[in-house]
Amino acid sequence: MSAGRLAGRYSLLRPLGAGGMGKVWLAKDEMLDREVAVKELTLPEGMSPKERSDSVTRAVREAQATARLRHPGIVALHDVIVEHERPWLVMELLRGRTLGDTVREFGPMPPEYAARVGADVLEALGAAHAQGLQHRDVKPGNVFLTESGRVVLTDFGIARQEGQSTLTEQGLMIGSPGFIAPERLEGEPGGPASDLWSLGATLFVAVTGGNAYEGSVADRVRATVTQPVPVAPGPLGPLLAAMMARHPAARPDPRTVVNALRQVAAGGPPPVLRPGQADTAPR
Missing domain, CATH: 1.10.510.10 (Transferase(Phosphotransferase) domain 1)
Incomplete structure (x- = not known):
């Protein structure tokens, strides 16, 4: 996906990095006027529609578990979005x-x-x-x-x-x-x-x-x-x-x-x- 807006709220500015789990973007939360990191999770190629749906459901569930963690040594998860048939994680931006x-x-x-x-x-x-x-x-x-x-x-x-x-x-x-x-x-x-x-x-x-x-x-x-x-x-x-x-x-x-x-x-x-x-x- 090229830079654009996610969920009508997060403007994707530029990629910060990529790996086996997907791509991380520098983004701006337009509602709260702050910069965040957005992780675009990639799913394996060749999955059936049901497999993709199940994988997205699991990703959301795992994000919910992570969001419950509150510790200064753990990156904060602000939001999880499902768009373009894949999950996106909105996190605090670390410098x-x-x-x-x-x-x-x-x-x-x-x-x-x-x-x-x-x-x-x-x-x-x-x-x-x-x-x-x-x-x-x-x-x-x-x-x-x-x-x-x-x-x-x-x-x-x-x-x-x-x-x-x-x-x-x-x-x-x-x-x-x-x-x-x-x-x-x-x-x-x-x-x-x-x-x-x-x-x-x-x-x-x-x-x-x-x-x-x-x-x-x-x-x-x-x-x-x-x-x-x-x-x-x-x-x-x-x-x-x-x-x-x-x-x-x-x-x-x-x-x-x-x-x-x-x-x-x-x-x-x-x-x-x-x-x-x-x-x-x-x-």
């Missing part, structure tokens, strides 16, 4: 850059700053998990560092409510290779511990500048389920390895992780973990 872009431009982050970012994201995830919502796509491109200093988790577009099927389970996508927990790669729906694994993989990028598992998509998927977790250098290394433990039950409690991250962020000593908490390999 800044993603964690991924930051690392690409400036290199690895100091461990204290990475720890602060991780703690903020994990507290946001805790708010979502408390509402029965799993993010399923925590990665460097979905952690936004705003100009004002907020750390914001974005893109709940493939989120999953407990006990309900999702757009992603209907074939749209399941996440981003290299940031998907092993149990989800093996076909399990996952849970809060899966998001914790993905955050560990994200922070690994933050402090090293590279992915925990490199190579092609197939290589990364294979390594995630078969190889020991690499240990990042520095004070966060053992904690990230524990967050990325092969089995969900071996991963630490999220509150323990938040406290450990805050400790490192404050310049304190690295957290002490129990021996054998994760299968690891030196990097």
Whole structure:
């Protein structure tokens, strides 16, 4: 769709970016006279009319669940619209850059700053998990560092409510290779511990500048389920390895992780973990 007006209210000004889930637009809410971000969700080609209708219904349901989240670390969802046979999500406009872009431009982050970012994201995830919502796509491109200093988790577009099927389970996508927990790669729906694994993989990028598992998509998927977790250098290394433990039950409690991250962020000593908490390999 070219730039125009959506639902008679939102003027689409220009594209901000695009990905597997669709396109994000800079838009103006003419009613409230403010700029917003509008995400145009794309549906797979070749769907029957009923499949498209069911997918739109699921997308609206998932948006409703996301809209109930109220947390400074979660991007605010203002509106959901169905137009041109597809769903559109109207969100707050964030100014800044993603964690991924930051690392690409400036290199690895100091461990204290990475720890602060991780703690903020994990507290946001805790708010979502408390509402029965799993993010399923925590990665460097979905952690936004705003100009004002907020750390914001974005893109709940493939989120999953407990006990309900999702757009992603209907074939749209399941996440981003290299940031998907092993149990989800093996076909399990996952849970809060899966998001914790993905955050560990994200922070690994933050402090090293590279992915925990490199190579092609197939290589990364294979390594995630078969190889020991690499240990990042520095004070966060053992904690990230524990967050990325092969089995969900071996991963630490999220509150323990938040406290450990805050400790490192404050310049304190690295957290002490129990021996054998994760299968690891030196990097």
